[in-house]
Amino acid sequence: MTAPTTPRPRSAAPSPAWCADPYALALRTGRGPLFLHRTDGWLLPLDVHRWCAGTDAADESVLARCRGAVLDIGCGPGRLVAALAERGGRALGIDVTPAAVTQTVRRGGTALCRSVFDPLPGERRWDTALLMDGNIGIGGDPTALLERIAGLLAPGGRLLAEAAPVEVDERCEVRLDDGRGPLGTPFPWARVGRRALLRHAGATGWRTARSWTVAGRHFAELVPGTPRRDAPAGTPSSPGAAP
Template identity: 65%
Template sequence: MSTVRVVRQRPETAAWSDGDPYTDALRTGRGPLFLRRADGWLLPLDVERWCAAADAVDLEVLRRCEGAVLDVGCGPGRLVAALGAQGRPALGIDVSEAAVARTVRLGGQALRRSVFDPLPAEGRWGTALLIDGNVGIGGDPAALLDRIAQLLCEGGLLIVETVPGLDLDERVLVRVTDARGATGSPFPWARIGTPALLRLAQRAGWRAEGQWTVGGRSFAALRNRSTNSSAEPPNSTAVISSHRARKPSGDSAVTER
C-alpha cells in the first residue's frame, strides 16, 4: 500500500460551521442551495433528496455493499439510516454537526469527523461510500483515494458517485450559497467523471469493479489493493463493536442544541 498523503489542514471543515447556508438547509430539509465558484458558476445541491428517505437508486448502491459500511460525508444520513433499517452495520462521518445530528435522529450511527482524522476500525471496513459528489472532499481525489485505501480492509469495496456523462476532472475553490445570497467560507472541491476517476484509481493501484448509470446518476465501484483477490469481508460485528469501544467522549455522536 502506498504512503498516504498527509493533509495537515482540513479546509472542508470551515464550510460547515453553525449558521451557514448548508446547516440552515439541513435543519429545514429544503433548498435551494448551491456550490458557487469564484466566476459565479453555480452547482445546484439536491438538499431535498438528501433529506428524504433512500430512493431506488440509493438502494441499488446499498445492495452492492459488503461487510460493515463507512459512509464518508454522510450528510443528513439517509444511507446510514437505510442500512441500519436493513440490520446492516454502518457508520456515517461528516464534519457538519447538523448533518451528524440529523443522522442520529434517523436512528443511524454517526461521528463528527473528517475522513482525514483518525477513525474507528481503520483497515477493517468492508465498504466505503463517496456518494452525492463526496469524491470532491478536500479538492484532491488522489489524496482521498489514498486515505480510503487505508480505511478499507484488503480487497474492500469503494463505491463512488461521479459526474454523469462527462470525462471531467475539475479542481475548484467554492462556497456554499443559498437563494438569498448568504455564503459560507471558501473551501477546495473537486468534480470528476467516471473515465477520469478510473484512470486515477488505476494509477493508485485500485481495481475497477464496475460502473453503472441509473436515474440520471453515475457510479463506479473500485476494489482496494489486496494480496489476495478473494479476500473475505471483515467481521461486521467486530468492526462496529470496535468503533463503539474506541469512540472518545469528545467525539460522541451529537444532538442539535
C-alpha cells in the same frame, strides 16, 4: 468480521463553510436552494431535497452492493446510514457538519463529526466505504482522497463511489450560496465524471470491479490494489462544464 467499534465522539474542527447556518438550515428543513459557488460566479445546485428524503432506486443499487461493516464518508443527513441500520447492517457515517451528524442520529443511524482525513475508528477494518452525492470532491484532491480510503479498508474491502453526471475533471475553490450570494470561508472542492473517476482510481491502484448507471447517476465499485504511478493523468474537462 467484527464490526469496528465506535468510540465516543472527540472534538473535531469542521470546515467553517460547511457549518454555516444556511447548510444547517437546509438539512433541518429538507430543502434548498443551496449551491456551491465557484470563484468565477458559476453555481452548482446541491440536491438537498434528495439527500433528506428516503432512498431511491439509484441508492438501492448501491446499498445492494454493501457488505459487512460500512463507512459512509460525507454522510450528510444520513439516509444511507439509516437505511443500512434499518436492515440490520453495521454502518457509521462521518461528516464535518454537526447538523448532518445530528440528522443522521435522529434517523436511527450512527455518525461522528469527523473528516475522512482525521483518525477514524476501525481503520483497515471497514468492508465497504461509500462516497456518494459528489463526495469524490472532498478536499479538492481525488487522488489524495482515494489513497486515504484505501488505507481504511480491510483486505478484500471495496469502495462504492458516485461520479458527477457530466464528464468533468476539475479542482476549484467554492463557497456555500443560499441563492442570495456566497457565504462563509472558501474551501477546496473537485468534480469528477465517470471516465475521470476511473482514471484517477487506476492511477492510485484501484481496480474497477464494475460500473453502472441508474436514473442518470453513475457509480463504480472499486477494489484497492497496487498504485500505478505512471498512469496518465488524462486531459481535464473544461472547468466551465455545466452540471
